Amino acid sequence: MVLDTSSELSWLHCKKTPTTLSTFNPLLSSSYQAIPCSSPTSRTRTRDFTIPISCDMKSLCHATLSYADSSSVEGNLASETFHINNLALPGTVFGCMDTGFSSNINELLE
Secondary structure, three states: OOOEOOOOOOEEEEOOOOOOOOOEOHHHOOOOEEOEOOOHHHHHOOOOOOOOOEEOOOOEEEEEEEOOOOOEEEEEEEEEEEEEOOEEEEEEEEEEEEEEEEOOOOEEEO
């Protein structure tokens, strides 16, 4: 799995039906939680975004990240317990991004 840590929000390529091993499937996690728009986390974690957050049809916090090379990704804010070595990091907020375009690698995230 690859975690992007170079933008306003660390994010993973997420998909409920992954096609590659580097794609995170939130349905397989017992600690995954999508963040609703009404959550204070939705407002505080996104105030530095160049594109304001919005609510999707399920009232979840929807985010879009844009890069200088015209790449962009879209998805929802979520929290998860990440495990690094023997350390558990519960409630870590990240972007669960499921669509976008990366001009660096010429691939569409779907």
